[in-house]
Amino acid sequence: MREDHRELKKDLRYPHTRPAEIRHDLKxxxxxxxxxxxxxxxxxxxxxxxxxxxxxxRRYGRKIN
Structure with missing residues (x-):
């Protein structure tokens, strides 16, 4: 669990290392x-x-343009 969290933080910090499909979804x-x-x-x-x-x-009883 902790390793997954660490990986996720790394992915968020370095967007160019993200898988292309995630980058595409984010876009x-x-x-x-x-x-x-x-x-x-x-x-x-x-x-x-x-x-x-x-x-x-309401003020004039009709719309004024």
Whole structure:
């Protein structure tokens, strides 16, 4: 168990010694994570825009552009 842990730490410390499939998986995970963050930012922006529209609608009784 301890040796496995040591090996894992070594793998994490020296990424170029990792097996290629692990490097590939990590790359995919990072890519997916960045995509998710980008999507979340866009959703948040849309949500804020809707909130703004809702406030102006409530204030003036209709949407003003």
């Amino acid at each position: 995919e995970i990072r890519h997916d994570f960045r995509k998710l963050r980008r999507d979340c930012r866009e959703l948040h922006r849309d949500f804020q825009e809707l909130q703004r529209d809702k406030r102006s609608f």
